[in-house]
Amino acid sequence: MNFVWLNKEEKNSSLIVxxxxxxxxxxxxxxxxxxxxxxxxxxxxxxLNFDFKQFDFKKYDKKYLICWSMGVYVSNLFKSEFNDFDRxxxxxxTQKMIDDEFGIPKRIxxxxxxxxxxxxxxKFVQNMFNGNGSVKLKRPTEELKEELESLNNLKITDxxxxxxxxxxxxxxxxxxxxxVNYWLNRTSTELLSAPHYPFNLFxxxxxxx
Numbered sequence: 510m511n512f513v514w515l516n517k518e519e520k521n522s523s524l525i526v527x528x529x530x531x532x533x534x535x536x537x538x539x540x541x542x543x544x545x546x547x548x549x550x551x552x553x554x555x556x557l558n559f560d561f562k563q564f565d566f567k568k569y570d571k572k573y574l575i576c577w578s579m580g581v582y583v584s585n586l587f588k589s590e591f592n593d594f595d596r597x598x599x600x601x602x603t604q605k606m607i608d609d610e611f612g613i614p615k616r617i618x619x620x621x622x623x624x625x626x627x628x629x630x631x632k633f634v635q636n637m638f639n640g641n642g643s644v645k646l647k648r649p650t651e652e653l654k655e656e657l658e659s660l661n662n663l664k665i666t667d668x669x670x671x672x673x674x675x676x677x678x679x680x681x682x683x684x685x686x687x688x689v690n691y692w693l694n695r696t697s698t699e700l701l702s703a704p705h706y707p708f709n710l711f712x713x714x715x716x717x718x
Contacts, residue, residue, distance in 0.1 A: 510559040510583075515539065515548040524569040525714050526591070527551065528580025530602075530706075531660065532634070532646045532653050537577075537706070542713040553648070554583050555655045557663070561590045571595050573718055574669075578683065578705065582606040585665045592669075596718060599674040601683055601705050603691040607661065611691035613683055622661060625654045636681040639704035671696050677703040 513535040523545055529537060529552035538550065549564070566572060574597040576584045581602025584591065591597060605611040607618045621633065627650045634646055646653060674692040678685050682705040692698050701707050711717055 510551055510557055511553040513550045513552075515550055516543040517547045517549075521545060521547045522569055523547070523571040523573070524549070524566065525573045525575060525718075526594075528574075528576040528584045530578030530580055530637075531656055532630075532648065534647060536647070538708055541708065541711060541717075544713070544715075546714055548714065551580070551583075553652075553656065554579065554663075555652065555659045557583065557586055557659070559587070561587060566590070574598065575714075575717055576600065576602060576671075577708075578602045579606055579660055581671075582660070582663070582665065585668050586663075588667055588669050596673075597669060597671045598717065599671045599692075599696075600707060600717075601675065601677050601680055601688065603674075603683065603688055604665070604668045605691060606683070608687070611687050613687075618657075618661065622654070622657045625657060626650065633682075637705045639679055639681060641704075674698045675701055675707065677701045677705060677707050679703060680705045 515535055525546050525548045527550045529550060534552050535550045572594040574591045574594045577600045581599040582604060585604060603612050607613055607615055609615055630650055630653060674696050676685055676688045676698055678700050703710050
């Protein structure tokens with residue numbers, strides 16, 4: 510797993526930790542303003558051995574966890590790091606991401622993985638934006654396939670308690686119905702009129718929180 514600080518200033522007392530979706534880097538959310546926040550972006554889930562002890566989270570007065578897509582699932586691996594965060598938000602993802610009822614249907618995920626190449630990757634990304642894509646994946650196709658394989662092999666049974674789940678009504682990647690099915694009775698939900706990539710709706714991290 511890799512990380513990038515989008516913003517880090519000694520004076521800031523508030524922290525946002527963002528778990529990205531599959532395939533993306535910090536450019537997915539680089540347009541969001543971050544006044545007053547340190548923003549740590551995590552991405553690339555091929556290798557999930559990661560040490561959060563390199564960060565001093567205790568110095569912050571306010572801490573927020575925001576997870577998108579596959580990042581919602583991966584964040585649970587590090588549950589103990591985020592239990593004391595003030596607010597935890599899931600966006601277009603569930604804690605059973607490869608699942609016929611609660612996530613991406615298994616058959617679709619396996620077909621995507623088995624047929625994955627540069628052309629299918631482009632189509633997949635376009636589906637994230639419902640045909641109106643503006644952010645492109647920069648990493649090599651082979652790396653992206655390795656990340657899909659890593660996520661397919663990931664098995665998590667101990668989950669974070671999210672405070673809110675945002676669900677895009679036009680999601681072509683993780684069916685909106687499956688997201689609603691999962692989060693029902695687990696947390697409050699907010700519907701977004703957006704595709705799987707919803708961040709064009711927002712101008713700042715504060716709006717997300």
